[in-house]
Amino acid sequence: MDKPLKTPPPYPIASVDHALRAATMLQLEGGATVSQIAERLGVARSTAHRLLAMLVYRDFAVQDENRVYRAGPVLELAAHSHSQVSRLRAAALPHLRRLVNLLDETANLTIRTGDTARFIASVESGQALRVGSREGMVFPAHRTTAGLLLLSELDDAELAEVYSAARYRDRPADRPDLAQLRSELDLIGRNGFAVNQERSERGLVAVGVPVRDREGAAQAGLSVSMPSVRYDPHGLRSLIAALGAAARALEADLAAANRALPAPPPTKRRRPAGTA
Numbered sequence: 001m002d003k004p005l006k007t008p009p010p011y012p013i014a015s016v017d018h019a020l021r022a023a024t025m026l027q028l029e030g031g032a033t034v035s036q037i038a039e040r041l042g043v044a045r046s047t048a049h050r051l052l053a054m055l056v057y058r059d060f061a062v063q064d065e066n067r068v069y070r071a072g073p074v075l076e077l078a079a080h081s082h083s084q085v086s087r088l089r090a091a092a093l094p095h096l097r098r099l100v101n102l103l104d105e106t107a108n109l110t111i112r113t114g115d116t117a118r119f120i121a122s123v124e125s126g127q128a129l130r131v132g133s134r135e136g137m138v139f140p141a142h143r144t145t146a147g148l149l150l151l152s153e154l155d156d157a158e159l160a161e162v163y164s165a166a167r168y169r170d171r172p173a174d175r176p177d178l179a180q181l182r183s184e185l186d187l188i189g190r191n192g193f194a195v196n197q198e199r200s201e202r203g204l205v206a207v208g209v210p211v212r213d214r215e216g217a218a219q220a221g222l223s224v225s226m227p228s229v230r231y232d233p234h235g236l237r238s239l240i241a242a243l244g245a246a247a248r249a250l251e252a253d254l255a256a257a258n259r260a261l262p263a264p265p266p267t268k269r270r271r272p273a274g275t276a
Helices: 014-029 034-041 045-057 079-103 145-151 156-162 178-191 233-260
Strands: 061-063 069-071 106-113 116-123 138-140 194-197 204-212 218-227
Touching: 014 034, 014 045, 014 061, 014 069, 014 079, 034 045, 045 061, 045 069, 079 106, 079 116, 079 218, 079 233, 106 145, 106 204, 116 145, 145 178, 145 194, 145 204, 145 218, 156 178, 204 233, 218 233
Parallel strands: none
Antiparallel strands: 061 069, 106 116, 106 218, 116 138, 194 204, 204 218
């Protein structure tokens, strides 16, 4: 039986949470200034400065000559990963905000890396009873709405590789039943959407659709999350319609942004040896 996921600790430490979120931003999105980190975390600039100073001290961050902070040796990722995630997040935020204004439920954008799903953007609902921001958090992909959507794109061999027994040698109980998962993914693929009813967290329901690139491959999942007491299955069709419209609009923005990027420099062809 699946075990419950990521219940907030009974005594959260805000400073630790802020430091971890700041480190995640630098890792996923590249450079950020003190002011940008302060705004994202909702803290004073002095607080953000102290957090970043500690991250630098522990090699989780570095500061360049322009006083911009970047991921340090502990967190460093490939530069292209930074730019891709940063562009995706920046393009998605206006659409997430519009979804929240329309539905008054928390909206998220999620990507998949192997067998995990990472929330790269989240905009909270304004309701008193709401699902909190999951930005920066990582969950097992098969336990999240967007993770299921992205896994549904895989063929049998690719799915078997992601969930190979060798990868779960030290944690066999965490490995999903592949036959059952394949059946669920096939249904999600046919439907074009996913519904997560308390699969990742008790009392939470999420509905999501894929965000596709120009070739039609799913690159992220767009979802809304709500307390289960507020979920009405009769309203599922309208939720999917709103999500679908937002996903198509986001895809159009991403395509336009990609067209605006400078073309890569031409590759020099090496002259065969012995030619003039």
